Amino acid sequence: MAVEERIEQSPERAAEPSGTPDVRLERVTKRFDDVVAVDDLSLEIERGSFFALLGPSGCGKTTTLRMIGGFEEPSAGVIYLGDHEVSGTPPYKRDVNTVFQSYALFPHLSIFENVAFGLRRKGTRGGNLKGKVEEMLDLVQLSGYGRRKPRQLSGGQQQRVALARALVNSPRVLLLDEPLGALDLKLRKEMQLFIKRLQHDVGITFIHVTHDQEEAMTMADRIAVMNRGKIEQLGGPDDLYERPQTAFVAGFLGISNLLTGEVSGRDTVRLGDGTTIRVRADALDGRSGRVAVGIRPEKIRPDDQDPNALQGVVRERAYIGVSTQYIVETRYGNVTVVVLNDRPGSIPHSPGDHLTLSWDPEATFILDPMEEPA
């Protein structure tokens, strides 16, 4: 592909064995005074992947990114870029570029000079410089904007300049610090797909920090869900959604219904009143004692077609357009059910209706039980 040829690999990078992860964090801790922002974190990011650090504000995801970029030094632990340890290396000597949340475009420089900034530092001059900058502006669909100043551009355009300014240096890794936070919803959706396609085209490793689970799932190949400075779970979007390992992950990535019970067999759990439900055997994985059984709301059907069934009364109904959400009161608490509105004109259930809910055992996941469901 033409675009891939534009971004040349540095000889040093090309010489590395192909299995070397682009970024490796080894037991990295970052303390600010007495607050531990990142707590003994280890992480490997594969070359050419689109990686997301997902978590609520204050979970340490931005601090992790800033340590990779060189804006913060770890209090303990080591960071490798390829096979180079980069502790103590200033940002300008790291083969990494950043797209800042505020874009941080230089207001006194034209768009062309903003994009050329990194190349000029490396001594690129004349026609070579002009060619590279214009190619990059073309790539982010901003050719012809070179002479304008950043404040004359819209938010989405500024965002693309920030991307171009970082990517033109063909870094080993591109760091994106909540780059879409300032855009409105529609533009954000467009940019998500744009950046994903861009990453695919240029083949550079992207590390994306976000608190928006939908954004992370849309864009990333692999996601690390962070909470309190630690990684709760690392995996593909479907892994995290379908098979969350902790209540935090289950709660952070969408709604989940949790039923607490006692393991009663290889693939069965007995609920409080003696009802036995079937679950996935590999999810139970030989556990015993009390567990929480999780089911996503869209996996529950308002009929008795599936093996696991529960009786309940509709308490609330919310029409969302593409789907309708019901809150159904059962003996084990309220259960959220989402039904796709795929038939014209039918919203079949009203508050007060008695319902049978059923779901496939394959759709369940198992968590440690807890006092308050997330």
Add this chain to the structure above:
Amino acid sequence: MSSIAVPRQRERNVLAAAFGFVRYHVLTVYSLLFFAYLLLPIAIVVVFSFNHPVGKFNFTWQGFTWDNWRYWDGIPGIRGAIILSLEIALIASVIATALGTAIALALVRYGFRGRATTNILIFLPLSTPEIVLGASLLTLFLNLNVVFGFWTILIAHIMFCISFAVVTVKARLVGFDRHLEEAAMDLGANEWTTFRKVTLPLTAPAILAALLLCFAISIDDFVVTYFNSGSSVTFPLFVWGAARIGAPPQVNVIGTAIFVVALTAMLANVVFQRRREVRA
């Protein structure tokens, strides 16, 4: 009843109209008076620079002449005084702005022990009466056995200008997006290049403002200079001395010239800003 009510009504209308007129124009009248109050002394300075005085005093209008402008340095000592003032103002404002910018950067950017104290100390010269500053500097210089003259004046001027420079530059730096510097370093610029290519250009307007402010404060300082000048004579000291034996119209000429230069600089700045906005 109604026959009485009509004239009263009219009377009230007239009053209301008068009151309305005053209310409508009071701001205009007030503004005109204010500007007259502000500009009258300057106008008199300008007008009397063209006077042809009879005696020593340039207080009454005698007749128009260009002579004062043509022979602006016709009074012995005035040329030297102006040159000294310009030299001092130029050097003092450059040094004070350079030091002030560095201090402002340190105060805004770096947490260090004694930052809060420094912040307060910077304001001290601004709030101390000049006469106290001048007198205490005199004591200091006397104790140090320094020869009074150019250098003592320069040191004194740099001293009181620094605070103005710090305050001016600091105001700009407080609103400065740190991410811009991080972005520059991220793109391969080391600390010095980052300062040169990003920090400095973006702070330049404040630095220029500080420079002009320091220059203006230095060139017309009398009190501190008077204490620490020894036998050197700056322009304000010259005017002071001349006024006691009769102010020559050349003083008005220099005053007018300074005013015109300042006004031109201001207008140029306005025009420059406008054009920048139009281009943007």
